[in-house]
Structure formats: structure tokens, C-alpha cells
Amino acid sequence: MQIKIHDGKNQKKEIKAEIGMVQKHLFYCRNCEIRLRSNFFLRQGYLRMSQQRDLPESMAWRVIGRLESGQTQRSVADAVGVARSVVARLWNRFQEKGNVRRRPGACRLRATTSTDDRYIQLTTRRNRTENATELQRQLLLATGRRVSSQTVRNRLHEGGLYARRPMVCIPLTPRHHETRFSLECDTRRVLVWRDRGTRNNPAFVRERSQYRRAGWMVWGGISIGGRTDLHIIRNGTLTGRRYADEILRPHVIPYAGAIGDSFVFLDDNARPHRARLVENMLEAETIQRMEWPACSPDLNPI
Secondary structure: EEEEEEEOOOOOEEEEOOOOEEEEEEEEEEEOOOOOOOOOOEEEEEOOOOOOOOHHHHHHHHHHEEEHOOOHHHHHHHEEEEEEEEHHHHHHHHHHOOOOOOOOOOEEEEEOHHHHHHHHHHHHHOOOOOHHHHHHHHHHHOOOOOOHHHHHHHHHHHOOOOEEEEEOOOOOOOOOOOOOOOOOOOOOOOEEOOOOOOOOHHEEEEEOOOOOOOOEEOOOOOOOOEEEOOOOOOOOOOHHHHHHHHHHHHHHHHHHHHHHHOEEEEEEOOOHOHHHHHHHHHHHHEEEEEOOOOOOOOOOOO
């Protein structure tokens, strides 16, 4: 059996371990002369040791107890599943301070001051829909301090603010808007920063119509000298056949005949517009068509 071990320094070492008899969940490796505990994470032939630099306080006291009982740092590290350097730092800390808590200031310095933290939280409470990138830019303009967007999120979380989708409700007013084309766009991409337990606060509720994304699909043609009638596409989606029968035949072809040979037809690359029967119809009517480059809005006359 071949086992690959990842130690604390991310160095890969391959050993050929002959697994002997199982005794109290311990496996003996003859080549390395170490004992591998079965509670290690063993998956697909890989034994991964923890990469964490510090242990939880409860686990740290267990490590200290093992060391005081006479076990070596290597054996304790193998039993717990961490690098030996983690055990060594923990033992030195216990010898110097008499406890296993981290030294004050052992972590990296904060990128923001308390004033910056209050500015981030206050700005967010004034405008709940600002994203972390925009708040990062505002902090740079106001204080000249450059931080990452993740730091902004961390400071908001410390203040109890979390990005959540706003609650959706139907507005109950005496008079409702008449449906005209599209009254809303329900993308659900707008987030609001709010405190815990304030989901039903009216300030954090976004109103929507009773029927989601109500609207009409319409088609119209414009030119320098005039325009066509507005055509409403009813009862289902627009297909190539419907585009030819409902739009090209009654609207485009008569309009092209009225203008003459100088007429050039422009439409986008929607699938109904590029159907083969549509192309055949335009060729049969000798209507010149301008090609629309893919992913390019430059030819849009509006």
C-alpha cells in the first residue's frame, strides 16, 4: 500500500507502508517507524496534516497534557494531526506565560482605524444598497486609505451588517400603475446591508408587482424618413416563422417597396431574425441586409 503524506511545510513525501495488524486503531509503518492514527483524514491514498498555525484552546490544553505526560512533540503532532512547529510554539508559549492563549498583538495589524470602521459602517447605514467595492472607493477618496473589498465586508460584519437580498412584497395602494411595457426588472441582484432581525423593516423591503416581470414584447421599425406601426407580439414567444409572417411580410416588405432600391434592412442577431426561412424570404424579395457584428451594440440606431 502506498501512502502520500503532506506535512506542515507542504512538502510531499511518498512512503511505502506495509500495514500490519490493527491494534486499538493504530497502524504501524515499518519503513518510517511511526504510528499513524486512524483518525487522520485518509482519502484516496492521501494523508493530509492540518495546516493551521494555532489550535483551539480546548485542543491546546490536550496537547499540553500529552507533553507533560512525557510524550514527544513529534508524537503529539502526529496524534493531533498538525505540524510539529505548531506544537513547539504552543509548548514555548506555555513555558513562558503559563497559558495557551495567543499573545496580544500576535496577529497582523488592522488595515483600518476605529475612525475608518465607523465611517464604513455609517456610510453603509445611510445607503444600504452600496456594494463593498463602492464603499472601498469612497473610503479611499475620504481618508486616502486603500483597503481591500474583503476588509470592508469584515468591518461591516463586525458592526452587525450583512448583505442580504431584500424582502419582496406587493404594494397595497388604492391606485395601481397600469401595466405599460415593463414596470420592473426582477434580477434579484440588489443587496441591502441590514442588521440581524430587521428583515421585515419597511426600509429594507423592495416592492414588486403582483405578477412578476409583467410586460409586452413589441417590434417597430424606424428610418430617417419615417417609421412603421408598432407591432405587439402576443400569445407566446417570437419564432422565425412568426417573425416572417407577422413582421416581415406585413411591415418590412411594404416599407422597403415604398423606399426603393436604397432600402437597407438592419436587425440584430436574435435567433428568430437569423432563421433560414427569414433569410430566404429577404433574398426572394431582394432586400439588402446589413450584417450585425456579434456582441456589438454600435449599429443600434437608438
